[in-house]
Amino acid sequence: MDKKEEILKAALNLFVEFGFHATPTSKIAKEAGVANGTLFHYYKTKDELIIALYSNTKKRLTEYMYSNVSAADSLELVFKCIYTNTIEWAQEHKAEFYFIQQFSTSPYYLQISPEEIRKQAEPHLDFLKEGIKAAVIKPLPVDLLYTLINSHIVGINQYLSSEEFSSPKQKKVIDESFDLLWDMIS
Amino acid sequence: MDKKEEILKAALNLFVEFGFHATPTSKIAKEAGVANGTLFHYYKTKDELIIALYSNTKKRLTEYMYSNVSAADSLELVFKCIYTNTIEWAQEHKAEFYFIQQFSTSPYYLQISPEEIRKQAEPHLDFLKEGIKAAVIKPLPVDLLYTLINSHIVGINQYLSSEEFSSPKQKKVIDESFDLLWDMIS
DNA sequence: ACATTTGTAGAGTGACTAGTCAATTTATAC
DNA sequence: GTATAAATTGACTAGTCACTCTACAAATGT
Numbered sequence: 001m002d003k004k005e006e007i008l009k010a011a012l013n014l015f016v017e018f019g020f021h022a023t024p025t026s027k028i029a030k031e032a033g034v035a036n037g038t039l040f041h042y043y044k045t046k047d048e049l050i051i052a053l054y055s056n057t058k059k060r061l062t063e064y065m066y067s068n069v070s071a072a073d074s075l076e077l078v079f080k081c082i083y084t085n086t087i088e089w090a091q092e093h094k095a096e097f098y099f100i101q102q103f104s105t106s107p108y109y110l111q112i113s114p115e116e117i118r119k120q121a122e123p124h125l126d127f128l129k130e131g132i133k134a135a136v137i138k139p140l141p142v143d144l145l146y147t148l149i150n151s152h153i154v155g156i157n158q159y160l161s162s163e164e165f166s167s168p169k170q171k172k173v174i175d176e177s178f179d180l181l182w183d184m185i186s
Numbered sequence: 187m188d189k190k191e192e193i194l195k196a197a198l199n200l201f202v203e204f205g206f207h208a209t210p211t212s213k214i215a216k217e218a219g220v221a222n223g224t225l226f227h228y229y230k231t232k233d234e235l236i237i238a239l240y241s242n243t244k245k246r247l248t249e250y251m252y253s254n255v256s257a258a259d260s261l262e263l264v265f266k267c268i269y270t271n272t273i274e275w276a277q278e279h280k281a282e283f284y285f286i287q288q289f290s291t292s293p294y295y296l297q298i299s300p301e302e303i304r305k306q307a308e309p310h311l312d313f314l315k316e317g318i319k320a321a322v323i324k325p326l327p328v329d330l331l332y333t334l335i336n337s338h339i340v341g342i343n344q345y346l347s348s349e350e351f352s353s354p355k356q357k358k359v360i361d362e363s364f365d366l367l368w369d370m371i372s
Numbered sequence: 373a374c375a376t377t378t379g380t381a382g383a384g385t386g387a388c389t390a391g392t393c394a395a396t397t398t399a400t401a402c
Numbered sequence: 403g404t405a406t407a408a409a410t411t412g413a414c415t416a417g418t419c420a421c422t423c424t425a426c427a428a429a430t431g432t
Contacts, residue, residue, distance in 0.1 A: 003379085019293045021207025024419055035381040040421060042379095102291045105284070107205045143348065144359070147341045148366070155337030159330050173330070180334070184370040189409085210389055221411045226391060228409095 004042045006032040008053050016095045020050060020106065051111055054103045057096045058120065064089045066123070075136050076182065079127075083153070083178050090157045091170070097157060121146060137185050145185060152181050190228045192218040194239050202281045206236060206292065237297055240289045243282050244306065250275045252309075261322050262368065265313075269339070269364050276343045277356070283343060307332060323371050331371060338367050 010031035014023040025046050029039045043049035069081050090097040103109060128145050131137035137145070156177045160170060196217035200209040211232055215225045229235035251271050255264055276283040289295060314331050317323035323331065342363045346356060 017293065019207065021205065021419095022293070025421080026419075036420095037382065037422080038380050044421095046420065098291070105288045105291050107203065107208070140362075144345050144363075147345045147348075148338065148363075151337040151341030151344070152334065154340075155333045158337070159333045162329065162333075176326075177330075177334075180370050184366050211391080212389075222390095223392080223412065224410055230391090232390065 003032065003034050003038060007034065007039055007042060007049070008056060011049060011053055012057070012095055012099055015050075015053075016099050016102065019102075020108070025049075047108070047111070050103075050108055054100070054108070054112070055116070057100055061086070061089055061093075061096070061100065062120065062123075075131050075134060076186070079131070079182070080178055082127075083149075083181070084174055086153055087156055087160070087174055090153070091160055094161060101154065140185075149181065149185070152177075189218070189220050189224060193220065193225055193228060193235070194242060197235060197239055198243070198281055198285055201236075201239075202285050202288065205288075206294070211235075233294070233297070236289075236294055240286070240294070240298070241302070243286055247272070247275055247279075247282070247286065248306065248309075261317055261320060262372070265317070265368070266364055268313075269335075269367070270360055272339055273342055273346070273360055276339070277346055280347060287340065326371075334371070335367065338363075 007028060011023070011028045014028055014031060017023075025039055026036055028049075029036045032039070039049070043052060065082050065085050067085060069078055069085075071078075073081070124146055125142045128137060128142045132139050132142070156174070160173060165173065193214060197209070197214045200214055200217060203209075211225055212222055214235075215222045218225070225235070229238060251268050253271060255267050255271075257264075259267070310332055311328045314323060314328045318325050318328070342360070346359060351359065
């Protein structure tokens with residue numbers, strides 16, 4: 001449905017600008033070009049809308065992460081591709097990426113079931129386990145590795161967003177930061 | 187003042203549990219054991235209270251970071267001491283550390299003046315510049331280094347908070363993660 | 373054509389909240 | 403001991419917000 005999407009899009013931008021509670025549902029509806037009641041037709045509560053927005057956004061990020069990955073490549077190249085994809089997506093969807101962080105450090109995050117969190121992280125953890133088995137990645141706890149990589153990406157994204165970099169300069173930062181990360185974990 | 191502190195303490199715990207806007211000032215006052223009006227006697231608005239809580243908390247963290255640092259030590263040892271201090275403080279003040287992250291990824295963060303942010307980061311940036319000059323730390327942009335180190339610490343803290351580690355095991359994780367970080371930037 | 377479901381609208385409601393205010397208590401100064 | 407200032411109280415208000423409800427429109431199926 002078009003309006004359902006419009007509502008999510010409007011909510012995303014308003015949440016990022018004003019925060020969850022400082023954004024009334026009435027404003028979201030207005031921004032989305034629908035009536036107040038329509039919003040509650042698609043989402044029973046404001047909380048449900050917020051959760052749906054998170055799941056939806058996170059899903060799109062994950063899908064993009066694994067796009068263009070060539071299975072034929074070495075583990076390092078595959079990893080680099082996923083790394084680059086992630087940062088590219090974050091740079092091209094700044095509001096979405098910021099929203100994910102905002103959500104993750106909010107009490108709403110507790111409403112995401114442990115299953116969903118595990119399921120979401122599983123492919124990444126499996127990939128890291130594979131790397132360890134192949135003796136390409138240091139034999140550290142995968143949870144630790146995962147968290148470190150995640151944080152690293154958040155950091156690079158913050159850095160890239162702090163200034164206006166030209167496209168080649170940005171590519172250079174991504175390349176070099178990947179080398180730093182790879183040196184650290186391999 | 188005792189009550190001023192009590193209000194901040196109550197606000198911290200409630201904000202971390204319920205979020206900024208889902209925490210009414212009336213609840214903060216109640217939790218702090220003061221009347222509604224008293225809260226507004228010390229803080230003109232709720233926003234002012236939130237900002238004050240952030241500045242106060244961040245200040246205490248920064249102070250702790252540089253405690254026990256022996257100027258006689260090598261740059262690496264000094265850096266390790268600051269690193270360890272930070273993670274220790276974060277582990278001993280989980281609510282406070284979580285609050286800082288929560289605040290930093292919220293629209294409230296925009297209310298902190300660039301000056302205050304710069305002033306807060308300056309000693310750390312100077313320290314990194316020193317390390318680069320001494321050819322101990324890789325000659326990367328200091329902003330990039332700073333963000334990467336910050337993110338790394340946030341990540342390790344997340345990992346340590348995700349499970350219950352025994353004290354020696356925790357120390358081991360901190361030691362090893364420091365080596366990872368140090369390898370990356372030196 | 374008709375019936376039934378689904379989508380859309382927007383005024384209305386009850387609950388809640390940030391901040392005020394006038395009154396009272398406590399501390400401070402001389 | 404009195405006067406002045408500062409701290410504290412809690413009832414009150416004006417406004418806001420999540421969500422409901424009824425009415426109507428559009429689609430869908432038969």
